Amino acid sequence: MSTILDKIAEIENEMARTQKNKATAKHLGLLKAKLAKLKSELLLPKSSSKGAGDGFDVTKSGDARVGMIGFPSVGKSTLLSKLTETESAVGAYEFTTLTAVPGTVVVHGTRIQLVDLPGIIEGAKDGKGRGRQVISTGRTCDLILIVLDAMKPLTIKNIIENELSGFGIRLNKTPPDISFVKRERGGLNFTCMNSNATLDAETAHAICKEYKINNASITVRSAANAEDLIDVIEGNRVYIPALYVLNKVDGLFIEELDVITEHMPDAVPVCADHEWGLDELLERVWEKLSVTRVYTKPKGQLPDYNEPVVLRGERRSVEDFCRRIHKDFVKSFKYAWVWGKSVQHNPQRCGLSHVLEDEDIVQIVRK
Known part of the structure; x- marks a missing residue:
């Protein structure tokens, strides 16, 4: 059969x-x-609520989650350690990381959770290795970093994309x-x-x-x-933005790197060992997440610039802002005073549907 x-x-x-x-x-x-x-x-077997398709048990924290996916020994653990000061097992042999290791980095006031996932292999979507757990966790991410060894054939990129696609993940696409x-x-x-x-x-x-x-x-x-x-x-597809992290570029000539990046617009060249390009990587991550930072202003006080309310993607209305603070704020909402790029004059009285821009200041007036 x-x-x-x-x-x-x-x-x-x-x-x-x-x-x-x-x-x-x-x-x-x-x-x-x-x-x-x-x-x-x-x-996605229907007969079991817990099975090979379940992801790793990693509590989601921060304002966004970024998963690092790639073949074994491409430098994901070193990247996590350098970016977040989180110790993830590093070794010169395959499958050093055997479970998901989270770390946190703050970029422009945005707390980003980075998750180092175990290396996958071809056939992961069909259950080889711990592929299903890796890719299932990837489905929960707001951004995926596909980490590639710049010294190895870039056809691996296509293999990883195929594995993710086979598990219902659509990269850099809109529904x-x-x-x-x-x-x-x-x-x-x-x-x-x-x-x-x-x-x-x-x-x-x-x-x-x-x-x-x-x-x-x-x-x-x-x-x-x-x-x-x-x-x-x-009805079970997820649409997730992605960046391609070309690690170990210290082994390439500039001309070789230029040829690669010319045909890969979402590529970010880095060398984790030498800490090359890590600041640029974090900037690209922050941009790709489409972050909108909104500062709160209690009545009669100065705005709080230390802890912005972070909104992502198209969900950046005043109503979304209220829900991020507390769901009761929508029920008791009367109007909002808004300062910033989204209004024509400062302050401007706005309703729940008003769309906010990055670094706006909002004061909520409740009933």
């Missing part, structure tokens, strides 16, 4: 043999849907703008509003049929493809 891994291999081989063109789009979409279902069954609503009747209704989308009605219907979905409304507003629709139907 074929195992799930055998079935996955069969489908991947068939996809590799199939020529990609408009005539085969429906067939490839169907194969991708079957592959996604098998991988979900393999990686596809696809509205997918199941209905009780009415059949499948497909509407595409973006001329750059490669997903068509026939492929979408084939994918839905594989998932035994007969009634649904699908509206595509982005340049989406079959994989994007599958991701929306699966």
